[in-house]
Amino acid sequence: MAVHGGAGANAESMTAEELAAVENALEDCLREAAVFLEGRGSALDCAELVVRKLEDDPNFNAGRGAVFNSRGEHELDASIMDGRDLSCGAVAGVKTVKNPVALARLVMSQTRHVLLAGDGAEEFADENGVERVENSYFSTPARRADWERKQRYSKGTVGCVVRDVEGNLAAATSTGGLSNKKWGRVGDSPIPGAGCYADNRTCAVSCTGTGEEFIRRAIAFDLGARMRYGSMNLEEAALETLAALPDNCGGFIAVDKAGRVVMPYNTPGMSRGWATSSGEMMWGVGQTLKSLLFK
Amino acid sequence: MAVHGGAGANAESMTAEELAAVENALEDCLREAAVFLEGRGSALDCAELVVRKLEDDPNFNAGRGAVFNSRGEHELDASIMDGRDLSCGAVAGVKTVKNPVALARLVMSQTRHVLLAGDGAEEFADENGVERVENSYFSTPARRADWERKQRYSKGTVGCVVRDVEGNLAAATSTGGLSNKKWGRVGDSPIPGAGCYADNRTCAVSCTGTGEEFIRRAIAFDLGARMRYGSMNLEEAALETLAALPDNCGGFIAVDKAGRVVMPYNTPGMSRGWATSSGEMMWGVGQTLKSLLFK
Numbered sequence: 001m002a003v004h005g006g007a008g009a010n011a012e013s014m015t016a017e018e019l020a021a022v023e024n025a026l027e028d029c030l031r032e033a034a035v036f037l038e039g040r041g042s043a044l045d046c047a048e049l050v051v052r053k054l055e056d057d058p059n060f061n062a063g064r065g066a067v068f069n070s071r072g073e074h075e076l077d078a079s080i081m082d083g084r085d086l087s088c089g090a091v092a093g094v095k096t097v098k099n100p101v102a103l104a105r106l107v108m109s110q111t112r113h114v115l116l117a118g119d120g121a122e123e124f125a126d127e128n129g130v131e132r133v134e135n136s137y138f139s140t141p142a143r144r145a146d147w148e149r150k151q152r153y154s155k156g157t158v159g160c161v162v163r164d165v166e167g168n169l170a171a172a173t174s175t176g177g178l179s180n181k182k183w184g185r186v187g188d189s190p191i192p193g194a195g196c197y198a199d200n201r202t203c204a205v206s207c208t209g210t211g212e213e214f215i216r217r218a219i220a221f222d223l224g225a226r227m228r229y230g231s232m233n234l235e236e237a238a239l240e241t242l243a244a245l246p247d248n249c250g251g252f253i254a255v256d257k258a259g260r261v262v263m264p265y266n267t268p269g270m271s272r273g274w275a276t277s278s279g280e281m282m283w284g285v286g287q288t289l290k291s292l293l294f295k
Numbered sequence: 296m297a298v299h300g301g302a303g304a305n306a307e308s309m310t311a312e313e314l315a316a317v318e319n320a321l322e323d324c325l326r327e328a329a330v331f332l333e334g335r336g337s338a339l340d341c342a343e344l345v346v347r348k349l350e351d352d353p354n355f356n357a358g359r360g361a362v363f364n365s366r367g368e369h370e371l372d373a374s375i376m377d378g379r380d381l382s383c384g385a386v387a388g389v390k391t392v393k394n395p396v397a398l399a400r401l402v403m404s405q406t407r408h409v410l411l412a413g414d415g416a417e418e419f420a421d422e423n424g425v426e427r428v429e430n431s432y433f434s435t436p437a438r439r440a441d442w443e444r445k446q447r448y449s450k451g452t453v454g455c456v457v458r459d460v461e462g463n464l465a466a467a468t469s470t471g472g473l474s475n476k477k478w479g480r481v482g483d484s485p486i487p488g489a490g491c492y493a494d495n496r497t498c499a500v501s502c503t504g505t506g507e508e509f510i511r512r513a514i515a516f517d518l519g520a521r522m523r524y525g526s527m528n529l530e531e532a533a534l535e536t537l538a539a540l541p542d543n544c545g546g547f548i549a550v551d552k553a554g555r556v557v558m559p560y561n562t563p564g565m566s567r568g569w570a571t572s573s574g575e576m577m578w579g580v581g582q583t584l585k586s587l588l589f590k
Binding site: 081086087093111112113118120121124184185186187192193212216218221222226228 | 382383419516
């Protein structure tokens with residue numbers, strides 16, 4: 001499996017504390033996922049588990065810690081997809097749902113729809129007893145300072161891709177979107193095919209970066225399309241897909257049906273890591289990755 | 296160019312008046328588009344022009360005449376895409392914008408975003424002086440009866456794909472969504488890559504049908520991907536893309552860079568037609584199409 005915490009991260013411009021917090025969060029996710037998968041946990045459950053953890057962590061731009069839109073509010077997007085049957089669920093523009101990825105999972109399992117947006121999505125949360133919080137829950141002092149500087153990039157979207165021991169694939173992505181985004185803006189994260197995709201025939205993908213560039217190129221779907229129709233392997237397809245994006249735009253993580261992982265990006269850094277159910281792990285923000293075999 | 300008025304249409308189950316109204320509307324669009332293109336109008340302008348006409352026509356499920364959601368309201372989705380540079384714009388869940396496709400065009404040209412949803416999209420409409428109407432403007436007696444019967448299919452989404460005399464491609468799609476849809480539900484129509492796509496390297500596509508099935512397979516993008524990576528022509532790619540959809544799910548129209556058109560569907564009927572700048576036209580709802588060379 002692999003995880004990312006956004007392509008906005010840049011080890012050089014982060015303080016030592018910020019970097020340590022992100023690295024520790026990635027390491028925690030990798031350890032927990034490796035144990036979960038070794039215990040025959042499903043790819044879909046693992047993807048949700050990891051993304052929920054990162055939504056709860058204020059060091060990432062998803063759930064708690066999400067960026068502010070142009071009105072000083074938080075609007076959250078998330079999606080999840082099951083590579084077994086292409087079932088997927090997503091929510092866009094929710095303001096009070098503590099864990100958007102969990103609501104996306106319910107859209108997948110409990111409705112005939114794929115994507116619910118705004119107040120309708122929140123009403124659906126209430127119908128299903130999903131935890132809601134005040135919009136201010138998502139705010140953190142660092143996020144407010146970021147908003148006030150109107151910085152375009154934040155620490156980033158989070159995502160997870162998984163191949164489980166059965167060989168099934170799943171992906172999930174969650175975000176607060178672009179800092180200072182226009183009210184109502186929907187990025188790639190809640191769009192299957194753009195910011196998230198999983199298909200057992202090819203690969204599972206989660207993206208991070210300037211969402212508009214990922215939507216217009218259907219990046220998450222494109223990676224698997226190059227594999228299926230162009231007979232490329234994951235590494236070849238990933239290089240070509242990344243090359244189709246503008247410079248300094250973002251990156252993605254992907255795992256194929258054989259368990260191979262890629263984590264390319266064209267920004268200065270991307271917080272990311274991978275782990276196997278046998279306990280191998282690598283993670284980091286810049287070019288140098290830490291590694292561990294924890295069993 | 297080609298146009299569609301939805302894959303929900305079925306000539307056998309329509310009254311003679313309903314059928315004539317749809318056929319006449321298609322014919323009007325084709326004539327106007329052919330003249331426009333012969334005058335060197337751009338693909339992008341032509342796609343918007345045609346979809347606006349169909350939004351204003353209560354015989355289609357887009358703009359005036361849109362279906363009701365589960366709360367008895369209208370929520371409209373639309374998108375537009377320019378094959379020259381992959382620029383695109385879309386709106387989802389708007390309730391008071393008379394011509395959603397025109398607002399989608401402004402999202403494309405006036406913002407750094409691709410997709411605006413809900414109240415944020417309506418505020419953007421106001422900022423740009425876009426005409427707004429009461430939600431009841433979209434209601435028609437036929438739509439209300441349809442809603443009360445909770446029918447799943449309506450007369451359908453509208454869309455247009457165009458290759459202009461310069462060889463540029465564009466696509467646009469607009470819809471009221473599924474009848475009785477859950478409040479906040481977003482379908483494929485406002486999602487580039489799902490219900491709408493245009494890329495000068497391959498083709499322009501507009502889809503109609505059960506949107507969720509089009510999102511999870513990124514159908515509008517998939518068609519071009521099969522052409523680019525699988526070296527298929529438009530006809531071959533269209534057959535395979537249609538075959539990937541569940542039975543009785545919908546259809547799409549597409550035009551490639553050479554001006555070839557396909558209009559496949561797997562429902563009982565799809566209102567559709569094509570025209571060339573030299574005045575050739577074919578259109579209809581069921582298997583038999585009318586044709587005309589009007590110059």
